[in-house]
Amino acid sequence: MRVRGLWKSFGEQVAVSGIDLDLPAGRFIGLVGPNGAGKTTTLSMITGLLRPDAGLVEIAGHDVWRDPVGVKARIGVLPEGLRLFERLTGHELLRYLGRLRGLPAAEVERRAEQLLDVLDLAGARHKLIIDYSTGMRKKIGLAAALLHNPEVLFLDEPFEGVDPVSAQTIRGVLERYTGSGATVVFSSHVMELVESLCDWVAVLASGRIRAHGSLAEVRGDAESLQSAFLELVGVRGNPEGQRLDWLGGGRA
Ligand SMILES: Nc1ncnc2c1ncn2[C@@H]1O[C@H](COP(=O)(O)OP(=O)(O)OP(=O)(O)O)[C@@H](O)[C@H]1O
Numbered sequence: 001m002r003v004r005g006l007w008k009s010f011g012e013q014v015a016v017s018g019i020d021l022d023l024p025a026g027r028f029i030g031l032v033g034p035n036g037a038g039k040t041t042t043l044s045m046i047t048g049l050l051r052p053d054a055g056l057v058e059i060a061g062h063d064v065w066r067d068p069v070g071v072k073a074r075i076g077v078l079p080e081g082l083r084l085f086e087r088l089t090g091h092e093l094l095r096y097l098g099r100l101r102g103l104p105a106a107e108v109e110r111r112a113e114q115l116l117d118v119l120d121l122a123g124a125r126h127k128l129i130i131d132y133s134t135g136m137r138k139k140i141g142l143a144a145a146l147l148h149n150p151e152v153l154f155l156d157e158p159f160e161g162v163d164p165v166s167a168q169t170i171r172g173v174l175e176r177y178t179g180s181g182a183t184v185v186f187s188s189h190v191m192e193l194v195e196s197l198c199d200w201v202a203v204l205a206s207g208r209i210r211a212h213g214s215l216a217e218v219r220g221d222a223e224s225l226q227s228a229f230l231e232l233v234g235v236r237g238n239p240e241g242q243r244l245d246w247l248g249g250g251r252a
Contacts, residue, residue, distance in 0.1 A: 001021075001022070001023040001025075001046070001057070001058065001059050001060075001152065001183075001185075002021075002022055002056070002057070002058040003019055003020060003021040003022075003023075003046065003055065003056070003057050003058075004020050004055060004056045004057075005018055005019075005020065005054055005055040005056065006018070006019040006020075006021075006042065006045055006046075006052050006054070006055035006056075006057065007019075007052060007053045007054040007055050008038075008041050008045060008050070008052055008053050009053055014207055015038045015041040015207055016038045016041050016042050016045070016052075016207045017206075017207040017208055018055075018208070019042060019055070019204075019207075019208070019209055020209070021202060021209060021212060023183070023185060023200070023202075024183075024200060025060075025151075025152075025181075025183050026178070026181050026182070026183055027178070027183060027184075027198075027199055027200040028174070028175075028178045028183075028184050028197055028198045028199050028200070029183065029184065029185045029186070029198060029200045029201070029202070030186060030187075030188060030194035030197065030198035030200070030201045030202070031043065031185060031186065031187040031188075031201075031202050031204060032187070032188060032189060032191065032194055032201060032202070032203055032204070032225075032229060033187075033189065033203060033204035033205050033233070034189065034205060034233055035189065037204045037205050037206065037207070037233075038204055038206070038207040039156070039187040039204055040080050040156055040187065041207075042204065043079075043154055043156050043185070043187055044079070045057065045064075046059075046064065046154065046185075047064070047075060047077045047079075047154050048064045048065065048068050048071060048072060049077070049079065051065065052065075059071050059074060059075060059152060060074055060151060060152075062074070073101075073148070074150055074151045074152065075150050075151070075152045075153070075154060076145035076146055076147075076148065076150035076152070076153045076154070077145055077153075077154045077155075078138070078141045078142055078144075078145045078153075078154070078155045078156065078158055079156050080156040080157055082137070082141045084129045084137065084140065084141065084144075085129065086128065086129050086130035087128060087129075087130065088128070088129055089125060089126050089127055089128055089129070090116060090121055090124055090125050090126075090127065090129060090132070090136075090140045090143075091112060091116065091125040091126060093129060093140060093144060094108070094111075094112035094115065094116070094140075094143055094144060094147055095108055095109070095112060097144050097147055098111065098112065098147050098148075101147065101148040103147070103148065108147070111147055112143075112147070115143040115146060115147065116143065118169070118173060119139040119140075119142065119143055119169060119170075119173065120139070120165075120166070120169055121136060121139055121140060121143070124136060134161035134162070135161060135162045135163055135166040138158060138159075138160075138161065138162050138166070138170070139162075139166060139169070139170065142155070142158065142170060142173070146173070146177070150182070151182060151183065152182065152183045152184075152185065153174075153177065153182065153183070153184045153185070154185050154186070155184065155185070155186040155187070156186070156187050157186075157187055157188060158170060158186055158188075159188065159190065159193060171197065174197070175197075186198075191224070191225045191226040191229055192225075192226070194225060195215065195219075195224065195225040195226075198215060199214060199215055200212075200213070200214055200215065201213070201214075201215055201218045201225070203218060203229060203232050203233070205232065205233040205234075210232045210233065211228075211232055
């Protein structure tokens with residue numbers, strides 16, 4: 001995946017300011033950065049959900065904005081705050097999306113059953129999505145993103161609001177997927193998670209790439225990715241917290 005000069009402003013606010021990035025295929029890639037760094041904006045532009053002000057994005061040689069259909073056939077996306085069809089059951093959603101993707105009905109059925117099973121959603125397959133919990137919504141969103149067997153999977157904060165058991169399930173599915181040569185790009189601000197899952201990392205702060213490369217390269221001499229990250233984004237705890245001298249002790 002090739003990104004050149006990617007730029008996005010919202011009025012006066014520059015969210016992403018000129019990102020250049022080459023993401024290697026077949027890797028587990030983490031896009032990390034503090035709140036407001038521009039991760040969601042970057043992923044939305046890369047996946048064809050948000051039009052950049054300037055710049056180029058190519059996935060497997062296809063321009064995301066010139067050939068959106070070609071690109072969307074090759075990628076799976078789990079966006080932040082994904083809106084689902086609330087009045088469909090999990091099973092109906094997968095069946096509907098599978099047919100939209102042009103898969104044969106029998107194949108959709110086979111894949112949907114397997115995905116629901118592996119993601120521990122088999123018991124909720126006939127439940128309306130409106131009644132799904134946060135973690136169940138993430139899992140059905142992941143199933144929907146994987147159904148057409150994409151070459152690259154983009155996940156925006158896939159583990160947010162997910163309990164440890166579901167997180168382990170999602171992790172297992174993703175590891176199996178990258179093990180077969182596919183690429184996962186996911187955003188997170190949980191460094192321990194990125195460190196344990198990813199073999200390639202890009203650090204984003206204030207709309208710019210601060211470091212990118214293999215996990216070992218980005219970590220450098222730091223004892224953990226967390227320390228390297230704090231060093232890179234120039235934050236060592238917020239001393240403003242010390243000003244809250246009224247807080248604590250239960251006094252009025
Ligand atoms: N639709 C929008 N309108 C105005 N400003 C926006 C919009 N979307 C994002 N921004 C701004 O762009 C900047 C980058 O936001 P973005 O959501 O991409 O960050 P992020 O790294 O994903 O943050 P978080 O980790 O908190 O989700 C922020 O300053 C945000 O306020």
